[in-house]
Amino acid sequence: MKPTATRERILDAAERLFAERGYDGASLRAITGQARVNLAAVNYHFRSKRALMRAVFARRLEPLNQKRLALLETCMAARANGPPDLERLVEALVAPAFRMGEQSTGDAAALRKFMGWVLVDPGVQIERVxxxxxxxxxxxxxAAFRRALPDLPPEELFWRIHFSIGAMASVLTGAPFLKIASGGRLDTSDVDGVVQRLVAYISGGLRAPLASGRRRRRGPPGGSGAS
Amino acid sequence: MKPTATRERILDAAERLFAERGYDGASLRAITGQARVNLAAVNYHFRSKRALMRAVFARRLEPLNQKRLALLETCMAARANGPPDLERLVEALVAPAFRMGEQSTGDAAALRKFMGWVLVDPGVQIERVxxxxxxxxxxxxxAAFRRALPDLPPEELFWRIHFSIGAMASVLTGAPFLKIASGGRLDTSDVDGVVQRLVAYISGGLRAPLASGRRRRRGPPGGSGAS
DNA sequence: GTCTATATGGGGATAGAC
DNA sequence: GTCTATCCCCATATAGAC
Structure with missing residues (x-):
């Protein structure tokens, strides 16, 4: 077997199994078994299971982000003067995540699930990576969003980006509540359609008017704002 | 010790530990230890660890949903004729999740994290519950959203509700990408403020204009898509 | 670089006394 | 209903031969 092939096989199998079973659920035995590689190979090529996890993640994140930046450049170039088109911007952020692994050997659906799962799960601790x-x-x-939405305060923008990534991630993972609300009528296999819908939704959310000052438990008219 | 107290103590401890460490990370030994209860008590009161998990979830979901329905009634009553106010509707769906456990004994922050985590994680398999x-x-x-957004096709509405719950869940879990995008400048402790922002964002997303028919990979004029 | 074999520790679940 | 003690399995990680 080609020396470097082992490493890739481990990464492929780990990616699939992490996606299917979660971090704890995917044992090194299962991973090395599926990769048809010796159990000890993991600790030789990577240092530990956690390091393997980070490697799986990092391998995908880099090209993903390069793709995003390339699309972003296109958006900005198309509107050299004036604000960029918001829908295109959102698409540049979202679409690459759904196109991942389409021409690689691995299972593209599993890869999407894995990426979404990693984004959402606070226990994975890949914050550093x-x-x-x-x-x-x-x-x-x-910066690009700021130009597209110049009236949005920065803090509000950060929050809205956060909401947007959350919406995207829940689709990537295949979160279970989808089939409940719809009674199982939604077609999750139409990736292009989902991306299109998601882009429209996120753009609408980003463009939403600022909430008026209504607060729950607002102070009475006399204005005793202390708390 | 009061007989029924044990059950509650287990539920409280399990909720906290599931939130902090995830399902696999929270061992029955840790749970019973923190509840100061015997290890075997879990398998007596619940049937298994998974059943305990479902019980933890179910205990919170029922009052949560009752609260939601009560708020929904208020919305509909306020606009007996004509469509309900969308922002109020969204608030009725979202706000109760962030108010959970405010007057209970447990850790409210942990509870939110747990609920969000359960919503997003497809591996937990609480679909039945x-x-x-x-x-x-x-x-x-x-039904209420349909009245508020009569022009939105049903399928689109389902998707958008899904996106909305995803956005909400990612805030509940405290997903890690928030601090990265913002450089740690966001105040996550202001629950009222977050709910307000989230309601505005989701409402904007729900109201977004339908995506035009643009598709990726439409037949290219000269079409050398090979790679 | 790759293998076998094993160290070491933790997990969920249960039997059976009280 | 609650406890102790234990069964049995599986995990990660590593030592050391090849």
Missing amino acids: LAEQFHEVALHFV | LAEQFHEVALHFV
């Missing part, structure tokens, strides 16, 4: 690889992309997109 | 308890609420809310 995420922060390193995502920081540049975040900066560029935040 | 979710379906049973959520079905009635889903029907009512879908």
Whole structure:
């Protein structure tokens, strides 16, 4: 077997099994079994299971973010003067995540699930990897969104980006509540259609008018704002 | 010790530990230890760890959904004729999840995290519980949203509700990407403020204009898509 | 680089006394 | 209803031969 092939096989199998069973649910035995590789190979090529996890994630995140930046450049170039088109911007952020792995050997659906799962699960603790690889992309997109939505206060924009990634991630993972609300009538296999809907939804959310000052438990008219 | 107290103590401890460590990360030994209850008590009062998990979830979901329905009634009563106010509708769906456990003994932050986590994680397999308890609420809310957004095709509405719950869930869990995009500048402790922002965002998303028919990979004029 | 074999520890579940 | 003690399985990680 080609020396470097082992490493890739482990990454492929780990990706699939992490997606299917979660971090704890995917044992190294299962991973090495599916990769048809020796159990000890994991601890040789990677240092530990957690390190393997981070490697699986990092391998996908880098090209994903490059794709995003490339699309972002296109958006900005198309509107050299004036604000960029918001829908295109959102698409540049969202679509690459749904196109991942389409031409690789692995299971594209599993890959999407894995990525969404990693984004949402606070227990995975890939913040470091995420922060390193995502920081540049975040900066560029935040700047672009600011130009597209100049009236939105920065703090509000951050929150809305957060909501948007959450909406995207829940679709990637295949969260279970979808089939309940719809009675199972939704077609999740039409990736293009989902991306299109998601882009429309997120753009609408980003463009929403600012909430009026209504607060729950607002102070009475006399204005005793202390709390 | 009061007989029924044990059961509650287990539920409280399990809720906290599931929220902090996830399902696999929270061992029965840790749970019973924190509840200061014997290890075997879990398998006596519940049948298994999974059943305990479902019980933890169900205990919160029922009053949560009752609260939602009560708020929904208020919305509909306020606009007996004509469509209900969308923002109020969204608030009725979202706000109760963020108010959970405010007057109970447990850790409210942990509870929110747990609920969001359960919603998003497809591996938890609480679909049955979710379906049973959520079905009635889903029907009512879908009907109300339909009245508020009469021009939205049903399928589109289902998708958008799904996106909305995803956005909500990612806030509940405290997903990690928030602090990355913002550089840690966001105040997550202001629950009222977050709910307000979330309501505005979701309402905007629900109201978004339908995506035009643009599709990726429409037949290219010269079409050398090979790679 | 790859294998076998094993160290070491934790997990969920249960039997049976009280 | 509650406890102790234990069964039995599986996990990650590593040592050391090849």
